[in-house]
Amino acid sequence: MFNRRTIIGAFGAVALVGASLPASAQDMYIPLISKGFQHQFWQAVKAGADKAAAEFGVQVTFEGPDTEAQVDRQIDMLAAALAKNPVAIGFAALDSQAAIPLLQQAKDRNIPVVAFDSGVDSDIPVATASTDNLAAAALAADKMAELIGGSGKVALVVHDQTSRTGIDRRDGFVNRVKEAYPNIEIVSIQYGGGDHLQSTEITKSILQGNPDLKGIFGANEGSAIGVVNGAKELGKTDLVIIGYDSGAQQKQAIRDGVMAGAITQNPVGIGYETVKAAVAAAKGEAVEKNIDTGFYWYDKTNIDSPEIAAVLYD
Amino acid sequence: MSNAVSQPVTSPFARVSGAQHRLLAFASLILLVVVFSIASENFMQTSNIIAILQATSVNGVLAVAATVVIITGGIDLSVGTLMTFCAVIAGVVLTYWGMPLPFGILAAILAGALCGCASGTFIAKMKIPPFIATLGMMLILKGLSLVISGTRPIYFNDTPGFTQISQGSIVGYFVPAVPLPNGVLILFLVAIVVAFVLSKTALGRYTFALGSNEEAVRLSGVNTDRWKIAVYTLAGSICGIAGLLIASRLNSAQPALGQGYELDAIAAVVIGGTSLSGGRGTVLGTLIGALIMSVLLNGLRILSVAQEWQTVVTGSIIILAVYIDMLRRKRM
Numbered sequence: 001m002f003n004r005r006t007i008i009g010a011f012g013a014v015a016l017v018g019a020s021l022p023a024s025a026q027d028m029y030i031p032l033i034s035k036g037f038q039h040q041f042w043q044a045v046k047a048g049a050d051k052a053a054a055e056f057g058v059q060v061t062f063e064g065p066d067t068e069a070q071v072d073r074q075i076d077m078l079a080a081a082l083a084k085n086p087v088a089i090g091f092a093a094l095d096s097q098a099a100i101p102l103l104q105q106a107k108d109r110n111i112p113v114v115a116f117d118s119g120v121d122s123d124i125p126v127a128t129a130s131t132d133n134l135a136a137a138a139l140a141a142d143k144m145a146e147l148i149g150g151s152g153k154v155a156l157v158v159h160d161q162t163s164r165t166g167i168d169r170r171d172g173f174v175n176r177v178k179e180a181y182p183n184i185e186i187v188s189i190q191y192g193g194g195d196h197l198q199s200t201e202i203t204k205s206i207l208q209g210n211p212d213l214k215g216i217f218g219a220n221e222g223s224a225i226g227v228v229n230g231a232k233e234l235g236k237t238d239l240v241i242i243g244y245d246s247g248a249q250q251k252q253a254i255r256d257g258v259m260a261g262a263i264t265q266n267p268v269g270i271g272y273e274t275v276k277a278a279v280a281a282a283k284g285e286a287v288e289k290n291i292d293t294g295f296y297w298y299d300k301t302n303i304d305s306p307e308i309a310a311v312l313y314d
Numbered sequence: 315m316s317n318a319v320s321q322p323v324t325s326p327f328a329r330v331s332g333a334q335h336r337l338l339a340f341a342s343l344i345l346l347v348v349v350f351s352i353a354s355e356n357f358m359q360t361s362n363i364i365a366i367l368q369a370t371s372v373n374g375v376l377a378v379a380a381t382v383v384i385i386t387g388g389i390d391l392s393v394g395t396l397m398t399f400c401a402v403i404a405g406v407v408l409t410y411w412g413m414p415l416p417f418g419i420l421a422a423i424l425a426g427a428l429c430g431c432a433s434g435t436f437i438a439k440m441k442i443p444p445f446i447a448t449l450g451m452m453l454i455l456k457g458l459s460l461v462i463s464g465t466r467p468i469y470f471n472d473t474p475g476f477t478q479i480s481q482g483s484i485v486g487y488f489v490p491a492v493p494l495p496n497g498v499l500i501l502f503l504v505a506i507v508v509a510f511v512l513s514k515t516a517l518g519r520y521t522f523a524l525g526s527n528e529e530a531v532r533l534s535g536v537n538t539d540r541w542k543i544a545v546y547t548l549a550g551s552i553c554g555i556a557g558l559l560i561a562s563r564l565n566s567a568q569p570a571l572g573q574g575y576e577l578d579a580i581a582a583v584v585i586g587g588t589s590l591s592g593g594r595g596t597v598l599g600t601l602i603g604a605l606i607m608s609v610l611l612n613g614l615r616i617l618s619v620a621q622e623w624q625t626v627v628t629g630s631i632i633i634l635a636v637y638i639d640m641l642r643r644k645r646m
Contacts, residue, residue, distance in 0.1 A: 029618075037621055061618045069570035071467075072560055076369045080615035083362035097469060097566040101481060120470075 027059040029279045031081035032065035032090035032271070033074060035117060038311030041267050045117070046272025049090070056279045058087075062271075071095045071189055078102045079138065088112045088278035096121035112281035116274040118164060126281045129273040129291040131265040133165055136295040137172025137219070137260035140242050140263050141181070143297055144173075144215050147240045147260050151183035152214035155206045157227050159194035160218045166191075170217040187213065199226020200233065207234050215260075221247045224262065229254045246312040254303055261299030266311050269293040338638065339587055339602045347608065350613035357616050364494060366605075366612045371480065371497040372397070372560045374604040376575060377582035378508050379552035380539025381600045384583055385512070386545050387525040388444035392433060392451035393553050394575030398556030398568070399455040400426045405468030405567035408476065415475050422561075423554035429455060429549015432542035456573055463569035470565050480562035497559050501601075504555055511548070511595040521545050525592025581628075582607055585635040606631070 029195065032049050036042040053060035063081075065073040071094045079102060081089060089106060093099050103124045106113050109118060110135040114126035144154060156173060158284040160166040177184050187207050192199035203226055203271055207213060216231075216239060218224030224243030228250075233238045243250050243262035270293045277287045298308045343491040351358040400422040408418035428450065436447035439525035459483045477608040479496060486493030497557040523531045532538045561567045586603030588595025610631060614624045 052616055059618070061620075063615070065620050066574070067570075068570060069572075071564050071568045071571060072372065073566065076365075076611075077615065079365040079369065082610075083359060083365055084356050084618075086615055095467060095564065095566060095568065097471075098568075100565075239335050250505075251365075297571075 001038075021103065027057070027060075028057045028087045028279065028282060029084060030088050030090065030275060030282070031084065031086050032060060032062045032116070032274060033077050033081055033092070034090075035068050035074070035094050037062075037064040037066070041158040044311065044313055045266035045271040045274075048115065048268035051268070052272045052275035052279075056275065058176075058247060058275070058279055059117070059162055064092075065094070068094055069308060071098050074081060074198060075099060076222050082109075082111070084105060086111060087282035088114060090114045090116055090274040091120055091125070091237055092117040094121040095141045112278065112280055114274050114281060114287075116270050117314045121271045123202045127277045127287045127289055129277060129293050131270070131295055132166035134172035134175075135292070136244075136263045136265070137169040137217075138176035139295070139297055140217055140244070141176035142172045144240060144242055145177070145181045147215040147242075150181060153185050153210055153212060153217040153252050155188040155210065155213060156190070156216065157199050157202055157206075157216060157218045157223045158185065158191050159223050160191050173217055174220075177278070192226055193222050194222035196229065198221050199223045201226075202230040202231025203227045204234055207236055207239075208229065210213075211237055213239065215242065217242045217244075221245040221250055224259065225249050225253070228258050232258065234306060246314070248314040251312060251314070253304065254298070254300055257300060261297060263299055264296050264311050266294040266296065267313070268311055327453050328643060330487070339376070339585065339599060339606065339635070343602055343606050343609065343637075346609050350609070350616065351425040353537035353613075354616050357474045357579060359494065359612060362616070364614070366497075367496050367498040367501075368480075368563070368607050369612065370604050372556055372563070373499045373575070373578050373582060373607065374501045374601060375504050375552060375559060377580040377586075377600045377604045378504055378597055379549040379556070379596055380576070380579040381586075381588055381595055382508065382512065382545055382552075384424065384523055384580070385521050385525045385592060385595045386542060386591060387528070388437065388542075388546075389448060389580070389590075390433065390546070390549055391445065391448040391576045392455055393549070393556075394427060394431070394572040394578050395452045395459065395482070396550060396572075397556040397560060397575065398555040400431065400554040400563035402468065402559060402565035403567055404464045404561055406462060408470060408473045409453065409468050410474065413625040415473055417472070419479075419558060421448070422558050423551050426554025426557065427551040430553070430619075431543060431547040433550065434546030435536050437546065438539035438542040450577065451574070459569040459572070461565065463566065465569060467566040469568075470561065471606045473482050477565050478561050480559045490632040497563060499561060500555065504552060505597050507599050508548075508552070512597065517541065517544055522593055527593075528553045529551050555633050560607070581632050587635075589639075 012032060021132060034042050042064055049060050049062055063077045074094050075098060082105060103113060103122060107124050112126045113124055115128040116202060119128040119130055156170060158166050158170045177186055187210050190202040191204045199222060216227045218227040227234055227241050241259045243259050244266050255294045273291045273293050276297055277291060296308060302308050346381060370394055373445060376397060379393050402420040403425040404422040407413050407421040433448050434441045437444050454576050482496045484496055507588045512521060524538060524542060528538055582604035583600050585606055586599030588599060610628060
């Protein structure tokens with residue numbers, strides 16, 4: 001009967017783990033179902049959620065599928081989370097449509113849903129905690145104007161013209177330039193799918209066509225790296241490059257002075273605000289529909305400051 | 315569904331121990347359920363049990379497909395991406411071409427059978443080892459799914475009945491207290507049919523015979539190539555059903571999904587006591603194996619065990635299950 005003993009022993013261990021947990025069952029429980037788990041960006045979101053959990057005395061769990069393709073795994077996670085009778089749920093949908101039956105179930109059971117990151121395309125969430133990309137890109141435009149002396153030609157390399165982030169970052173930058181900097185001319189807006197190589201080729205063709213170009217804004221990590229590579233390959237050193245998000249390559253480009261600086265979102269803030277809103281919603285308090293989780297400008301001078309280093313990732 | 319018992323090719327010892335293993339696997343499943351029920355009052359709720367079964371439906375069907383192939387001593391690494399491919403085909407037929415629901419269902423299963431037939435041909439006729447042939451198929455189908463769909467999910471909003479395949483509930487219609495989703499019924503149905511095929515038909519007998527001693531079967535004048543292709547075709551059409559289930563559940567064909575699902579399916583097969591060296595295995599065992607995996611994952615989530623540890627525990631259970639299998643065989 002060695003086999004059976006082995007098995008019983010193993011499950012006994014599981015039972016011990018289980019027995020040690022329900023001690024916190026009286027806490028308010030809020031699961032966060034995210035779009036990912038092991039990437040640095042999501043770990044930063046988790047860190048923010050944990051911070052809020054400690055502050056408000058609630059129990060928070062953070063889960064997400066291995067890749068952003070695994071829509072069904074995320075749905076299973078959401079189903080398990082609902083089974084635990086949470087007081088509220090934080091959710092960043094991979095595919096809003098696929099999640100609707102479960103979100104409806106949450107609504108029917110009066111469990112408030114707080115959307116985070118890119119949010120949930122539905123009217124069920126009571127609040128959405130995400131970056132105000134329009135305002136963030138406007139800050140990039142301000143910095144660009146400052147660095148090129150308020151006049152000259154600039155261009156944009158954006159990841160795409162269909163996603164919410166692509167549209168908002170482009171419009172935020174363009175509108176700010178139009179209303180505040182009449183002497184700056186935007187000569188080209190190109191889309192590279194966030195792909196490093198494609199963005200590199202685009203950058204080179206923009207620079208070929210506009211030798212007197214003063215600056216380029218890369219609207220996400222892949223685009224920004226592409227701009228850096230394109231400028232490098234053409235030996236263009238006087239170009240002002242502004243990026244978005246972080247990542248090891250982009251941080252290095254900023255340290256080396258190739259990139260003037262970049263906008264970073266605040267993933268820690270996203271996690272924190274999501275839990276904060278969920279707690280408020282669970283208590284029946286009013287919550288703001290759109291929570292701006294903030295963003296920062298960082299460059300060579302402040303990249304190592306504790307405030308900035310905390311929101312950057314590799 | 316005790317198909318191993320009726321196999322002429324398995325030894326009498328294997329029969330007994332096969333049953334024993336299934337008993338052991340079933341006992342572990344019950345034990346897991348009991349432990350989780352004691353640990354959390356939220357576990358033993360109708361809605362959660364249904365959530366577990368629904369989470370099992372896709373992996374369960376894929377694991378059944380993997381089982382028949384593994385019994386022949388082969389392996390099918392393409393089950394996950396084939397599932398996705400079939401879902402995309404259903405999307406093309408129903409959403410892009412606007413054809414009625416039955417055509418979409420037929421197209422998905424047919425696409426699965428065709429791809430399975432292709433894998434079988436590579437293996438049987440071109441003598442490419444199953445691991446390589448199906449690895450190639452896995453990548454081909456992954457790519458084709460992305461190409462055909464234009465790397466975007468295809469939604470089934472124009473075919474309202476489509477979500478009923480997995481999310482609807484015939485049982486719930488008659489017994490409102492138990493809204494068992496149709497996807498779970500389909501899993502059980504697939505399992506029963508395949509168990510029947512394995513135990514009562516010529517295809518089933520040759521499936522076990524191929525895994526036990528292919529050379530002996532060939533020397534006795536049987537066209538082994540034909541039967542092998544038939545087995546992979548059967549597995550492929552089952553993957554087509556899995557494709558319908560997942561697409562119906564998500565109300566969309568998600569083209570980037572699927573890779574990695576073959577490993578979960580194989581894990582369920584192995585936990586269920588099917589030998590990777592072929593000739594031995596049962597559908598019931600696989601079903602229990604798939605259930606153990608979902609109960610474990612769901613239970614650990616209910617207990618709020620950190621995600622990184624959930625993975626560690628799942629891995630340990632797979633090794634433990636196979637170790638017990640090894641012990642049992644050494645003792646014989």
